[in-house]
Amino acid sequence: MTTFADLGLSETLLKALSHTKLTTPTPIQAQAIPHIMKGSDLMGLAQTGTGKTAAFGLPLLHRLLELQHPPGPRHVRALILAPTRELVTQISDNITIFTKGTPTKVTTVVGGASIFRQSERLARGTDVLVATPGRLIDLLERGAVSLEKCGYLVLDEADHMLDMGFIHSLRKIAKHIPLKRQTMLFSATMPKDIEELAQTYLRDPVKVQVSTANKPADKVTQGVHYTPQGDKARLLEGYLKEHPGERSIVFGRTKHGSEKLMKLLVSWGFSAGSIHGNKSQNQRDRTLQEFRTGALQVLVATDVAARGIDIPDVRHVYNYDLPNVPENYVHRIGRTARAGAEGRAMAFCAPAEMGELRDIEKLLKTTIPVMGGAPWAADAIAAAPKPGQNRGGRPQGRGRAPAKAGGAPAGAKPKSRPAAQAKVGGASAPRRPRSR
Numbered sequence: 001m002t003t004f005a006d007l008g009l010s011e012t013l014l015k016a017l018s019h020t021k022l023t024t025p026t027p028i029q030a031q032a033i034p035h036i037m038k039g040s041d042l043m044g045l046a047q048t049g050t051g052k053t054a055a056f057g058l059p060l061l062h063r064l065l066e067l068q069h070p071p072g073p074r075h076v077r078a079l080i081l082a083p084t085r086e087l088v089t090q091i092s093d094n095i096t097i098f099t100k101g102t103p104t105k106v107t108t109v110v111g112g113a114s115i116f117r118q119s120e121r122l123a124r125g126t127d128v129l130v131a132t133p134g135r136l137i138d139l140l141e142r143g144a145v146s147l148e149k150c151g152y153l154v155l156d157e158a159d160h161m162l163d164m165g166f167i168h169s170l171r172k173i174a175k176h177i178p179l180k181r182q183t184m185l186f187s188a189t190m191p192k193d194i195e196e197l198a199q200t201y202l203r204d205p206v207k208v209q210v211s212t213a214n215k216p217a218d219k220v221t222q223g224v225h226y227t228p229q230g231d232k233a234r235l236l237e238g239y240l241k242e243h244p245g246e247r248s249i250v251f252g253r254t255k256h257g258s259e260k261l262m263k264l265l266v267s268w269g270f271s272a273g274s275i276h277g278n279k280s281q282n283q284r285d286r287t288l289q290e291f292r293t294g295a296l297q298v299l300v301a302t303d304v305a306a307r308g309i310d311i312p313d314v315r316h317v318y319n320y321d322l323p324n325v326p327e328n329y330v331h332r333i334g335r336t337a338r339a340g341a342e343g344r345a346m347a348f349c350a351p352a353e354m355g356e357l358r359d360i361e362k363l364l365k366t367t368i369p370v371m372g373g374a375p376w377a378a379d380a381i382a383a384a385p386k387p388g389q390n391r392g393g394r395p396q397g398r399g400r401a402p403a404k405a406g407g408a409p410a411g412a413k414p415k416s417r418p419a420a421q422a423k424v425g426g427a428s429a430p431r432r433p434r435s436r
Helices: 011-017 027-037 052-065 085-098 115-122 133-142 158-163 167-174 192-201 229-242 255-267 281-293 326-333 351-364 378-383
Strands: 042-045 076-081 106-109 126-131 152-155 182-187 206-209 220-226 247-251 272-275 298-301 314-319 343-349 370-372
Touching (some): 011 052, 011 085, 027 042, 027 052, 027 206, 042 052, 052 085, 052 126, 106 133, 115 133, 133 167, 158 167, 158 182, 167 192, 182 192, 229 255, 229 343, 255 272, 255 298, 272 281
Parallel strands (some): 076 126, 106 126, 247 298, 314 343
């Protein structure tokens, strides 16, 4: 059995690891760490929750410890880029744990926080900078940070960076980093764009793949429940009540709809919070912390939370709205069944979402088991509002019984909205917004 000591890590890092729950390297760690220690560029492919942060963080810190002197003012020795604020914070927190007992300095920069304070921290230089691309470009343009001595570049969740349109930001940032560097790219999926990205930024990379790309974790029990859009909130209520006290993440497609759904769940007595792009960084951090500690049992989120959020005891993921990018389904359900635990992922499918469901099943190369209802017939799909239109009714009011397993029969048409609608703060309960 491989141990961290077998991988050649320094005694200082091994001592820091002894204070964590990490005892045996995961497959991605066991395979990636030796190559990174040797200085090779690396492309790592693994499912979420498999320990990718330690896979690049530990050997990176090992190499930095060999330098034996502090970085100069405003200089950065190693840069880690990630697509979301939450992921940047998580990476930084994990790497900081590994630096215990070392002089290594880790700095975080994200949007939504004071750029003046970030500039002040960077003025003294840092060994490891963990950043979102947009805020880093702001700091580079201000002259608050220099990458001219940066010898290491890590692109984490690279496929999500491309999905979010960060390719132009990557090009800008790469111009500031020496060509003579070690580059590591990590991703859970392997679309064609990732191969092209690797060819652009990596030199003769070693490819480490410990699981089939686009394959969910083995211990996730998946299911789909066919239901009209207007019945989804009551269906969700029924599922949540079946598992009281167990943490659940509910994924919506839009910021507006996710916020209204959260407020509706709160009005029904659930301890729920939300994170999405309209929330400030402090609000998002506070909500995630409350979810981690158990103060909140339900987290309603857009895909901003689908990547890299490591909360080990999430038991259920509900795809309230199916994602229009099928790879995002894999990342969403990767929020459960982490670190070897078991979890369940349930998808709610309205008539207008049959296309999204087919795309997801095509990506997975499997059929998701039906847990309720039946696949929508062609006439129901044809009658459903198309993308850009209102896709259906609002969640139904308290007077209607929760939807039961069994759902709508094949060929059923979406039900009309009841006259009495649930109200949240004087506004109608969540309607599917038309824009992101």
